Amino acid sequence: DLMNMLYYLYIDESGNSSPYLDKAGKVIDGSSKWFSLGGIIVNEDTKKDFNSKIEQLIQQFFNNVKLSENFKLHYHPLRQKRFPYDQISDEERWSIPDIIFNWIETSNCHLLSVTIDLEKHCERYGRPVDPVAYTLLVMLERFQYFLEDEHEKGIAIYEKLNSKMRKRVKMELRWLNKLTNFKFFSGLENIVEDVRNGDPKNDPILQMADFFAYVPWLWFTTNGNACDRLNQIIDKMYNLDGSWNRSGFVKL
Secondary structure, three states, X not given: OHHHHEEEEEEEEEEOOOOOEOOOOOEOOOOOOEEEEEEEEEEHHHHHHHHXXXXXXXXXXXXXXXXXXXXXXXHHHHHOOOXXXXXXXXXXXXXXXXXXXXXXXXXXXXXXEEEEEHHHHHHHOOOOOOHHHHHHHHHHHHHHHHHHHHOOEEEEEEOOOOHHHHHHHHHHHHHHHHOOOOOOOOOOOOEXXXXXXXXXXXXXXXXXXXXXXXXXXXHHHOOOOOOHHHHHHHHHEOOOOOOOOOOOEEEO
């Protein structure tokens, strides 16, 4: 059965990918120096398991709360205690990430994380490559290495990839290909189709990816001080001790 041979990479982002510096080289208010993509790789069985766990989790904690039709778990509003997280006790609220990170730590999944220093990135390139396109490409490359290791095929699903974004990414990828000083990139032969535009309602693991993507972003943003979550799941990173260009934990 071909479906069992597929791996799925669910990708979400943390931080802000818009320019960090204005034309004069000044930091733009409210912008973030770091932008992170986090990806969770699962096989068909783990995918089913996670999907049902997330649905149960939402029922368990928000049983008495009227949720919107398209409600999805998000780490940022949870941390900010926004609705509907303000409708449950603090103890319940904080046990949600505990449960999710515990699943990641103890289950059959692999993690990929790519974080870009937007300040350096803007300085380094006269025409900075779109950070989303760049980090996505590096992440897909690592997914390709993982699939080669497993001798399997895979599909990548990214929450934000609407058609406008897809066009931009394709344009940037072509441009990156032309950059001679760019260490280039394996073909992505084992990834069987274009990156899918994911919907967290239909692809609940994207909700887990949202929690995970925040972890490396926070680690870089706090200069390694906020490390508890990262330490908890670092062993799940693909090829953590591999060389820079093959490791699943990347800083650009």
